[in-house]
Amino acid sequence: MSEGRGITVTIKYGKSYEDTWAVFKGSASEVRSDILDYFGIESDSVTGLTLSDIVTNATNIAHGKGLIATQLGATVVAEEPAPPAKPQGDPWAAIGNSSPVTVADQAPAASPEQDKNAWVLGEIAKKTSRAELKKFWAENQSFFADPAVMDAYKAKGKSLPA
Template identity: 55%
Template sequence: MKADQADPVTPYADGTIGVTIKYGKSYEDTWAVFRGSVKQVRELICDYFGFESKDVTGLSLSDLVVNATNLAHGKGNIAALLDARIIPEDSPVQAPEDDPWAAASAVQSEPKTDSGSAWILGEIEKQGTIADLQKLWAANQSMFADSSVMAAYKSRGRALKEQ
């Protein structure tokens, strides 16, 4: 261990231990400190990091600390490098107006009808160039597993070549 690094596990005179998990390498980065008996520290770490006890039952405290440290470092790196924020799963997220990913996911094709392939067959007929036809295929590949859709696609492609 380097002289400038703190020992992550500290034994105390009263028989308890302390575990320090850092989110990064610098002193300014967030730290989480857990103190108690080995069992208490284990439970505190599981609770703090959201580990299910059934998933970590076979791990030693040392292994658990390694997993928690890796998770902390990952979260710290994401927050620092990408300016990311951790939000609850059920929280409604409002994307910034200039977010290209939000804009891309908001672009919707015409809704598909309940008649299976009717929508894609109509779209195939609307295409005016082979390039547009290929783009339609690229955006809706799963629909082309239907042999009637693929036949219509090929037929439209031949018709566009002849024009």
């Protein structure tokens, strides 16, 4: 297909005529960019994929969201960002302290991986029932791609009464 000709891509959220549609029109590069933006797909993650591949992936996303909404009555909510990491070993925090702070007195800096998961691991630890734990998982699935988080989730689930 020539880049100069306009194309139209329609992605449906389900099989029914009443289901939501998303229609993209323009050149192939415009449609590609619009689909990535519309579905929140990172452009780096689709490097090397054809427009057809991207449409297939976007259709799968749309069908999944459509099924979740119609079958489970779910709604899309904004993901809460992780709270900002607290600075480690801040020399300004020691001002006003009567004793001088040395490097040996400071706590070891947490690894970036630990900082990234600190909030979610803390939230998992707070859950007191499997129902709370399952609800937290359902609302924060993006964190569970990390094996450390998933291991903590499973361990907590086993420790809670059914």
